[in-house]
Amino acid sequence: MPWTLVLGLGVGQIISWGALIYSIAVLGSPMAKDLGVSSTVVFGAFSASLVVSGLAGPRVGKLIDRRGGRSVLAWGSVGAAASLAALAWAPNVTTFFLAWIFAGMARAMTLYEAAFATLSQHTDKSFRNSVTAITLLGGLAGTVFFPLSLFGLEHIGWRGTLACFAAAQVLLCLPLHVLCIPAAAARRSIGEPASTAAASATARPAPAASFAALSASFALSAFITSAIAVHVINLLQARGLGIASAVFVASLIGPMQLTGRLLEFALGRRFSSVLIGASTLVLLVLSLAILAFVDAQLSTALLFALTYGCANGIQTIVRGTVPAELFGRQGYGHTVGRLAAPSFIARAVAPLALTLTASPQLGMNFSVPLLIGIAALALISYVVATRHALKLA
Secondary structure, three states: OOHHHHHHHHHHHHHHHHHHHHHHHHHHHHHHHHHOOOHHHHHHHHHHHHHHHHHHHHHHHHHHHHHOHHHHHHHHHHHHHHHHHHHHHOOOHHHHHHHHHHHHHHHHHHOHHHHHHHHHHHOOOOHHHHHHHHHHHHOOHHHHHHHHHHHHHHHHHHHHHHHHHHHHHHHHHHHHHHHHOOOOOOOOOOOOOOOHHHHHHHOOOOHHHHHHHHHHHHHHHHHHHHHHHHHHHHHHHHOOOOHHHHHHHHHOHHHHHHHHHHHHHHHHHHOOHHHHHHHHHHHHHHHHHHHHOOOOOHHHHHHHHHHHHHHHHHHHHHHHHHHHHHHOOOOHHHHHHHHHHHHHHHHHHHHHHHHHHOOOOOHHHHHHHHHHHHHHHHHHHHHHHHHHHHHHO
8 A cells, every 4th residue: 555645645634624624613603703694604605615516526537537636636735725715814705605616626626536536546456445544534534623623713713713724735735745646647557447346347338327326326325424414413302312412422423434444444355345335325224214213212322323423434435446346447536526526516405405304393303214215215326326246246
């Protein structure tokens, strides 16, 4: 495994995810208060930037395929720094929205899909383990940046905090991307899929149908991840837990994501990525079914956190490895960019969509069966996309 490349990309993921995704959870309300708008406006701007990330993803992936990841991620760091600085300076809502739109483009150039595409050009048999290693590091972003954002908010305000995050993009991410990523993409034959099973799957006559089904599966599971991230405490309270217990259970999901990724790193090589992906979606459906039966029982809620966290953690790896196994690694950047575009949009609309589906009579209780149904659809779509490879796994 090319550890210099993996560590450089991994640390970059911690900083970029933390600054461009997680920081708003802490800084969003102070932003709204300072700008004199509602939190809905602030988070609406953030959601719009996620849509921009999805739309930019395919073009960014194609650019990495053609020119390599070094220049793309380096310029992405510059763009992230500029957008964060613009957010820190924003005197009004219009500038604030434009800065988030710019951040959306920078996000497409710096987060997992760009990192995975870069890895695909400089790894061979170690690609799968390298993807897992990067997600292990990236999984620390919330652990680092939630308290860091709070510390900054208390001492230098949200504007000063974002200015510091902008400086981190220039002083840390930019040098890491320039120094740790080889200047040119590796020129070797990577057009063949990674396994015999994948070769059989890729040879099927209708890859477009498989591609569409896999993209739908990824988008549906991304919808769940985004909705749970925002509403998990409300969902647990609706199932009878008190606020303290709900916060405690929710706080365990992050460590369980890391646990799932460690298990995949240690044991996953024994199985195909396609089979791991199917098992992960089965676990996702099971975890949401467990949530439906919490009924004020802390032990059941803890089991939900364990199963959901593991499933969600491994799913991130699946997004990087399954496309390579199904479709090969020729043009991989464009492939993952196209696959990820609907997922970014799903992440953007999920929190509001789940809120709108909660009826006044049932509260969030109706949301759990809805999420179970969406998870089942994600599993069905995945099986449709990978059925030939699953038969050979």
